[in-house]
Amino acid sequence: MHLTLGSPTRPAPAQREGDGRWAYRRDIDGLRAVAILLVVSYHVWFGRVSGGVDVFLMLSAFFLTRGFVRRMAGPAPVRPVRHLLGVFRRLLPAAAVTLVGILAVVWTVYPETMFRPVAEQAWASLGYVQNWLLAADAVDYYARTDVPSPLQHFWSMSVQGQAFVLWVILLGVCQIVVRRRGWSADRVVGVVFAAVFAISFAYSIVRTASAQQLAYFDTGARLWEFAAGSLLVVALPHVRLGALARAILGWAGLAGLLVLGAVLDVQGGFPGFLALWPVLCAAAIVVSGSGESGRFSLARMLASRPLQAVGRDAYALYLVHWPILVTFLVVNERTEVGLVGGAGIIVLSLVLARLLTWAVDRPVRAWRRHDASALVPVAVLTAAAAIVAIPVGTWQTSTWMQERAIEARALQTNPGAAVLRDPSLPPPPADAPLLPLPTLIDDEWVHLDRECSGEWATDVEMLRGTCSETTGTPRARRTIAVIGDSHAQQITSALLPVAEAKGWGVVFLIKGGCSMGLDEPGMDERCDGWREAAIDLVERVRPAAALTVVTRSDAGEDDERLRPGIERFLDRMDGAGVQVLGVRDNPRFAFNMYDCVVASDDPLACAVPRSASLADRNPADDLDRAGVHLVDLTPWICPDDLCVGEIGNVAVYRDDNHLSRLYARTLGPSLAEQLPATIG
Helix, strand or coil: CCCCCCCCCCCCCCCCCCCHHHCCCHHHHHHHHHHHHHHHHHHHHHCCCCCHHHHHHHHHHHHHHHHHHHHCCCCCCCCHHHHHHHHHHHHHHHHHHHHHHHHHHHHHHCCHHHHHHHHHHHHHHHCCCHHHHHHHHHCCHHHCCCCCCCCCCHHHHHHHHHHHHHHHHHHHHHHHHHHHHCCCHHHHHHHHHHHHHHHHHHHHHHHHHHCHHHHHHCHHHCHHHHHHHHHHHHHHHHCCCCHHHHHHHHHHHHHHHHHHHHHCCHHHHCCCHHHHHHHHHHHHHHHHCCCCCCCCCHHHHHCCHHHHHHHHCHHHHHHHHHHHHHHHHHHHCCCCCHHHHHHHHHHHHHHHHHHHHHHHHHHHHHHHHHCCCCHHHHHHHHHHHHHHHHHHHHHHHHHHHHHHHHHHCHHHHCCCCHHHHCCCCCCCCCCCCCECCHHHHHHHCCCCCEECCHHHCCCCHHHCCCEEECCCHHHCCEEEEEEECHHHHHHHHHHHHHHHHHCEEEEEEECCCCCCCCCCCCCCCCHHHHHHHHHHHHHHHCCCEEEEECEECCCCCCCCEECCCHHHHHHHHHHHCCEEEEECCCCCCCCCHHHHHHHCCCHHHHCEEHHHCCCCCCHHHHCCCCCEEEECCHHHHCHHHEECCEECCEECECCCCCECHHHHHHCHHHHHHHCCHHHC
């Protein structure tokens, strides 16, 4: 994150009377150093968030606002558009160089499954919208991954970039009012940003309470932290404290910052009212250094050379430390770095940060001083964007062309479960790639064509976004409703070709982590309400059959069992006169089966005995009741009692427990054989 806007690179040689308010503040450089060291150390050693980013957000607005207020009523007012270009001219070059470096490392040492999401995040980071991408992923069951993104830390820079655009607009309006009305710049700015603070703070509290994972990345829930920095600018001249009081205030603020990450769940509870803690601590430190520094003042310590050196490279250090940490974990297949490994990561981060500042940030600053042309920032921004856009765009284009060519040959080279049904099929060519390709693994979730319509249309808020149907469903003579969690979702890929051949419609009522085991804890606190709403809809429409997964396999020591509460669901369906297709669950594993198969020369090296996840007999056999028809595809998932990761040159799984869409589709004939004739 950018931490030095509005601050000169060195102190002015002399200050005129009355310029003390605008003087260069070495102690704030030291505060930035403390904040970035907290961020890095907490990321590396504790796997937690420290609150240092909140300090950065406030300080960035402090410097931006200070630069505007200083010139608002003077002879050389700020030119908002040109100023905004200058802001991003400072931000983007170092960020672009970091993005290119991360992409090179990812394409060299990361698993191929990471290539596509990282490329998409590179565009989001370049466009300063990474926070919204992460916000969507944070609440998306299907976006979960065990591998952290090396670009995740760009969320805060995206929030900052968006806030900068808004701030320049608001400050530009303030400047017009000040110059036309002759009103006090402090008063106008204070009123405007007090309103921003109040609105955003209230929104942040409500948003954090109702959807904290979204609120964490939500720009609107963070604007009050920026507003606090702007208000601090106009409040400082009115703060009158003695040297002792300022010293106590400063040290108390520092102590508060140092213990924050250990005392509060910053990642799980921010940014609501809890984020006041780091913001007020930072404000206390800034206030403490606003007068003469005494012998025991915090400002004297913050102005020390070591902290000045770290503060000088704070932006670059923020850029590089996270991808270095994530790469270490990915390459070494670890979840923790340890004391020695963490120290090495921090040292390497400091070295690369110094190099990035010297090679990129410093020349950009120098160019600004030597050439004030308005074309300079445009040229810099264009060049910075191009060095990211060209390699990412080229890679995505070539990958897309390769994927289309492979898909065209898939029927001949990737028969999947067909090889188990017809052993006479010729083996796939040795050079035929395994499908799905690593770059397309995120496309392996099964989705239907459109939102539910007609008799399946619903205005129940709980079902919003979870009901979909095939295109021909409204005209179909029979409809199958697939209801339950993501395992029911994936097995639907086997149902779709059967339904298409028979002219059936298919309706999805799917919510990840919410099975039809009505007594089974869901992965979402809203599961119980969603289940009830989904069952009510099925009872009202009464399709020809409802398909759901009735058992649950286990990757650990627990045995496969019936879903807790599944019989209550069956009772509901029986009462509505709806037949149930009760599918046996597929195996689960303690590792990512897809990654194992892709990385292994011998797919059998990833194989697991069927008994490690499934029971010796299907627990669903105990569901001996009318209207329930059992479907067990285990022989075509675990042939010869061995659960393998690849069959017929198709990956059976997309992760550690979900069937791949492509393989499940090849199970269609085996599913069709087990469907009852009563469906029609």
